[in-house]
Amino acid sequence: MNFNLLRPKQVYHSILEISPEELFRTGMRGMIIDLDNTLTEWQNPVLSEKTISWLEKAKCLGFQLCFVSNNSTRRVQEVAQRMEIPFVARAQKPRRWSFRRALEIMGTRPEETAVIGDQIFTDILGGNRLGLYTILVPPINRREFFGTRLMRLLEAIILFKRR
């Protein structure tokens, strides 16, 4: 196991702290965005006003966006349709097919595509395996599966080891 694959390229406190302008300036043209605990609370279909504006701004700059989520089609579709953003559901992250599918949908190359997510073992690992620009944000809240909580513990250990 290559531990570098678990390291995000960037860490922010929230997706709202990420500057789409800056990402665009560095050459990014696509963003693969996780849903649960990255954009909204687990299973909550309503995005905050700020989150909606952030997504709209990214679109206006010329970014291609795609939601990639391990959650059900029904769950992801509800948010995606409202925002008119394409999606890949039941993605089985960190498996690579869903990230590849998102690149295909967006028409962007791996080196010009960012992945934004709250989990090292799905979002970051999957993105790094394809050479995407991986950005980690902490989970929005703690309403989540116990299994996910367990993974957080492992994530904390790995983040600690980075220092």
Ligand SMILES: [Mg+2]
């Ligand atoms: Mg998530």
